[in-house]
Amino acid sequence: MTKRTILLASPRSFCAGVERAIDAVDLLLTDRPEPIYVRKQIVHNTHVVADLESKGAVFVDELDQVPDGATVVFSAHGVSPAVRDEAVRRGLDAIDATCPLVTKVHSEAKRYAGRGDTIVLIGHAGHEEVEGTMGEAPEQTVLVENVADVAALELPDPDRVSYLTQTTLAVDETAEVLGALRAKYPALRGPDSADICYATTNRQDALAAIATEADLVLVVGSANSSNSVRLAELARRHGTTAYLIDGPDDIEAEWLDQAAVIGLTAGASAPPVLVQSVIDTIALLGPVEVVEREVARETVRFHLPAAVKQA
C-alpha cells in the first residue's frame, strides 16, 4: 500500500486564551467544593465542554440559570457590561475568563464610543464575542459581515467612524471589508492593526502554507468555533477539499481514498490530543509519514484570572 503523507500545520490547536480559560475552570473545580457554573461554552469545543462537565462544571446559557451567590465563570469570548451588572446585582461570584485579547477589543470599543464615534464592528452576527463587544456601546455600534454590508451602511457622521474586528476572522476576507470601509469613510480610525489575534493569524498562515500541496485538508474543531470554520474555508479558497471534524470519529473512509497527501490542522479551541487521535486513525488505514511545517513559534502565555490565582 502506498504511504500517505500527513502535512501537519504548525501552529495549530490550543492558543493561550483557550488554555487560560480551561485552566481557570479546572482549578476552580479542584479548589472549590461548591458547584462551578460556566456561562456559555467556556471555549467552542464539544470535547473540552464534555471533559469539564465530567469533572463537575455546570454549563448554562444565561445567568438566570445560576443560583444566587454561586460561582460563575464567564467564557473566553467575553460578556457585555449588562451581563457583568446582572452578576453583581445577583451577588454572584463572577470569575472572568475572557481572553485578554478580547478584553483589549472591549477597551477599544469604550474608547472609540467615548470620543463620539460610530463603531463599525466587522464580525459574525450571533457570535458570543460579537454580542459582548457590541454590548459596550450598543447605541453606537453597527455590525458588518461583508463588503455588501459596508455598501449598505448609512452612518450619522462619516467623519466620526472607527472600526473594530472580531478576533477570529479570516485575515484575507477582513482586509477586503476593511478596504471597502476605508474607501467609503476616508477618515476611518481604528486599532493599529486589525484585532484578529495572533493565534488566528498564525493558524491561517500555517494552513495556507500547506493547503495547495494537500489533496485533502482536515480541520479539527467544532462547528461553532469561528476560527476553526475559517480554517476550513481558507483551505477551500486555496482549491483544496476540506472537512471540519470534531474528532477522528467524524472521518469518512471515502474521503481518504484518493488522498495521498492530507493537510491536518486544528482550531485554537481544539485539544492537541485530538490531532494525535486523527493521525492514529489515518494510520490504521495504511502507512503514514507525518511531516510538520512550522511557520511561527508561539510563546504567548496569559496569567490566570486573579480570583483563580488567589484560590
Ligand code: SF4
Ligand atoms: Fe484569545 Fe485569539 Fe485564542 Fe480567541 S483565539 S482565545 S482571541 S488568543
